[in-house]
Amino acid sequence: MLTGRTIVVTGAGQGIGCGIACAVAEAGGRVVATDLDLAAAEDTMRRVEELGGSGTVHAVDVTDHTAVSQVIDDTVKTVGQLDGWVNNAGVLRMGPALEDGSEAEDWAAQFDVNARAVLTCSRLAARQMVAQGSGGAIVNVASNAGKVGYPNMAVYNASKAAVISLTRSLAAEWAEHGINCNAVCPGGVDTPMLSQVAGWIGEREGVDPAELLPLMRPAQLGRHIQPIEVGRVVAFLLSESATIIRGQSINVDGGDTPY
Numbered sequence: 001m002l003t004g005r006t007i008v009v010t011g012a013g014q015g016i017g018c019g020i021a022c023a024v025a026e027a028g029g030r031v032v033a034t035d036l037d038l039a040a041a042e043d044t045m046r047r048v049e050e051l052g053g054s055g056t057v058h059a060v061d062v063t064d065h066t067a068v069s070q071v072i073d074d075t076v077k078t079v080g081q082l083d084g085w086v087n088n089a090g091v092l093r094m095g096p097a098l099e100d101g102s103e104a105e106d107w108a109a110q111f112d113v114n115a116r117a118v119l120t121c122s123r124l125a126a127r128q129m130v131a132q133g134s135g136g137a138i139v140n141v142a143s144n145a146g147k148v149g150y151p152n153m154a155v156y157n158a159s160k161a162a163v164i165s166l167t168r169s170l171a172a173e174w175a176e177h178g179i180n181c182n183a184v185c186p187g188g189v190d191t192p193m194l195s196q197v198a199g200w201i202g203e204r205e206g207v208d209p210a211e212l213l214p215l216m217r218p219a220q221l222g223r224h225i226q227p228i229e230v231g232r233v234v235a236f237l238l239s240e241s242a243t244i245i246r247g248q249s250i251n252v253d254g255g256d257t258p259y
């Protein structure tokens with residue numbers, strides 16, 4: 001499905017990003033695993049190699065355009081081409097909308113990584129794809145939070161709604177270059193970020209987070225989603241099989257979100 005294709009994954013050091021890297025390898029693609037945390041990206045690459053895959057690792061902060069440009073240049077120098085880009089890196093800061101908290105700082109931190117970097121990374125990747133003349137695919141990891149509007153994460157929800165909108169815009173604007181752009185909207189995926197949410201609610205409400213985590217399972221599925229399951233949908237969206245799907249934000253949340 002992705003044989004001979006080189007795919008960059010941001011935030012690949014753990015959680016969904018690691019699952020995406022593994023799914024790309026399963027599908028025969030070459031993985032460029034990037035993360036703030038180089039050691040974590042190296043761990044992911046070991047899992048990719050166990051699956052018979054290969055690739056490179058890079059320490060990249062998605063908000064650092066120089067570092068993002070560098071990874072694109074290095075990839076093109078190593079394998080000659082960039083075929084796909086996955087904007088997975090994301091951050092979540094919990095906070096009730098009624099409380100002042102550190103709103104300006106929280107807004108900047110979440111929108112910088114979750115939304116602005118999605119645009120700038122996509123732009124840098126797309127420029128390379130346009131220069132190559134062979135098109136490519138971009139997949140954004142949004143969230144069902146961008147549709148549902150979960151309590152105590154208004155800014156995060158808004159940043160993910162921005163990703164859903166950006167996905168539509170980029171698909172429309174770059175169609176003439178043969179570049180596709182879609183998003184997935186996960187929910188209830190078994191990752192450190194989900195534990196962070198349970199930890200925050202638990203501390204505020206005086207409940208053991210271990211009791212809360214099982215309640216955060218997608219109801220129809222009756223279990224948490226595993227990162228590789230999200231990864232396999234992303235791998236499909238990166239492939240030629242998804243050519244007729246454009247600008248969509250597809251729920252991968254076990255049926256929690258019906259729209």
Ligand SMILES: NC(=O)c1ccc[n+]([C@@H]2O[C@H](COP(=O)([O-])OP(=O)(O)OC[C@H]3O[C@@H](n4cnc5c(N)ncnc54)[C@H](O)[C@@H]3O)[C@@H](O)[C@H]2O)c1
Pocket residue numbers: 010011012013014015016017034035036037040060061062063088089090091113141142143144145185186187188189190191192193194
């Ligand atoms: N876990 C869920 O249920 C869930 C649901 C919906 C959406 N998401 C989204 O999926 C994506 C991955 O989430 P996760 O649950 O795996 O999170 P996670 O916190 O477990 O992992 C996030 C990874 O991104 C990296 N990262 C953070 N900021 C970065 C930056 N500036 N530059 C590069 N890397 C950075 C971290 O180092 C980490 O490896 C995020 O965009 C998140 O918003 C997760």
